[in-house]
Amino acid sequence: MTDRVETKRQGLGVSAGIAFGRAYLIGRDTLKAPRHHIELDDVDTEVARLYKAIAASDKQLAKIKEKLASENESDYHIITAHQMMLHDEHLVGAAVGYIRDEHINAEWGLRRAVDDIRGVFDSIEDEYLRERRSDVEFVFERVLRNLLGRDTGPLSPPPDAIVVAYDLSPADTAQLHKAAVAGLITDAGGKTSHTAIIARAHEIPAVVGLENITEVVETDDLVLIDGSAGLVIVNPTAQTVGEYREEQRRQVAAGALLHAMRDLPARTRDEKDISLFANIDGSDELEDALDYGAMGVGLFRTEYLFMGTELPDEEKHYQTIKTVIERLNGLPATIRTFDLGADKLAPFLEAADLGEANPALGLRSIRLCLTDLGKGLFKQQLRGLLRASAHGPIKIMFPMISGIAELRAVKVVVDEVKTELAGEGIPFDNDTKLGIMIEMPSAALTADLLAQECDFFSIGTNDLIQYTMAVDRVNEYVSYLYEPLHPSLLRLIEMVAKAATAANIPVTVCGEMAGEPMIAPVLLGLGIRELSMSAVSVPEVKATIRATTISEAEALILRVKKLSTAAEIRAMVSEFVFGLAAARKERKA
Ligand code: PEP
Ligand code: MG
Secondary structure, three states, X not given: OOOOOOEXXXXXXXXXXXXXXXXXXXXXXXXXXXXXXXXXXXXXXXXXXXXXXXXXXXXXXXXXXXXXOOOOHHHHHHHHHHHHHHOOHHHHHHHHHHHHHHOEOHHHHHHHHHHHHHHHHHOOOOHHHHHOXXXXXXXXXXXXXXXXXXXXOOOOOOOOOEEEEOOOOHHHHHHHHHOOOOEEEEOOOXXXXXXXXXXHHOOOOEEEOOOOHHHHOOOOOEEEEEOOOOEEEEOOOHHHHHHHHHHHHHHHHHHHHHHHHHHOOOEOOOOOEOEEEEEEOOHHHHHHHHHXXXXXXXXXXXXXXXXXXXXXXXXXXXXXXXXXXXXXXXXOEEEEOOOOEOOEOOHHHHHHOOOOOOHHHOOOHHHXXXXXXXXXXXXXXXXXXXXXXXXXXXXXXXXXXXOHHHHHHHHHHHHHHHHHHHHOOOOOOOOOEEEEEEOOHHHHHOHHHHOOOOOEEEEOHHHHHHHHHOOOOOOHHHHHHOOOOOHHHHHHHHHHHHHHHHHOOOEEEOOHHHHOHHHHHHHHHOOOOEEEEOHHHHHHHHHHHHHOOHHHHXXXXXXXXXOOOHHHHHHHHHHHHHHHHHHHHHHHO
């Protein structure tokens, strides 16, 4: 321990867990773009320098990607997006324009072009898109380092270090994961920054948005992170270290206990088996899903296949799903056809520049698949999925279905694809189950009709809440209205569950609320028997399920139905769950 005083800083906890370690500072703010005017004769040389640095940056990113390709699809796609920025006409064209028109050096020209783009990003209201501003900065910094001949090699912190940085690029974060660092803390960043996304995926405790932590911490200081609380303690006293070591032991023991439940059934105390599935974004997440005890995949979000420079073709879809089937080895997988638009943009959609005033209510998801813009891609995906169905059990699920007419239109396309495949003598499973997501009130209210014409339902509560409450799911100003336990939502879920049961088709809940242990008894009481969630939530949800009975859950719903506000319901449900934990302790004693 050093003799420096203990200092606490509150930031945004984006990846849970407690970590201790020596600080490893990554000093990025020391890099300044030199500014000077050049002679007219030197303009071409300066432009050539810029292109050379861009080419070198591209190569470095390609190398990092090569290492990631087989392991992490999402990191891979993020770095692909950075490569695209390197060749972006607006950015590079503007930099070259400044060099030629104002006779300034390449570093300055590039800085000016980046500042122009930054201005645009700063004025964006959407938090996720605003945070993409830092991606432009990461790309700029790499090119600048190449222009200046500075080291762009891999970061090499010692294992178990706490990495302290202004911000970290996805390429940095992916490398740090490999270096087995203990934790990450940064001045910048928000919940949806890439540092956050990657840290969570790799379970590295992380706190971002600490504003000036790079000025507070010195290399080799002892740093303690509480990723759940968003707390960073620099040079903690022996007493603080003792307290947190105890908490860390408690969390590790609780985690191990939950992990040990992997092979136990998700069975209620009155012997009802509940199916717990994982939501995944790429086949690289399957290992974790199985490790946490998921019984298959309840939602494969295929949108991420569309985020790279190249659009996925039939073969890509086929190979991806074949891999999923092989790794699941007989366990079921529900594959959702691409749900692009609104908060999930892909380069081809951005290029189409639809200029919609309300994208969440616009040409997104299945609507896009049924127009000329998306139909070709949709058919290629369906061909790939159906071909994969010859290798094992998959279900195909369609997002954002508003009602029967849309469901029928989709089935016409599926039939067209099946006829094509059969005509070409290509094998597929003709009985592949076709289901729909229930994500808007119009679908929930007509669930009895929809249930007659599809094989299963999956309730996407993330969007169902958004469209029921008319609250943008990514807008922090109205997030107080985004409430899974609102009586309106519970009524809709019950209505869908009843329609599915009456038609004898399965119904899953796959929105984020399915992964909240406290809400599990509510869903059971409403008639839900299948839940799909982030893999890490499976053990905790299973623990709650194992502590309750269906009759207790149904009795809870009878009491909940007498309440009028989400707050009252939340209070009653948390009291119920608290009671379950107490009863479990008593049974053990
Ligand atoms: C949902 O809306 O609940 C859902 C699971 O889909 P996504 O979050 O991908 O929109
Ligand atoms: Mg959705």
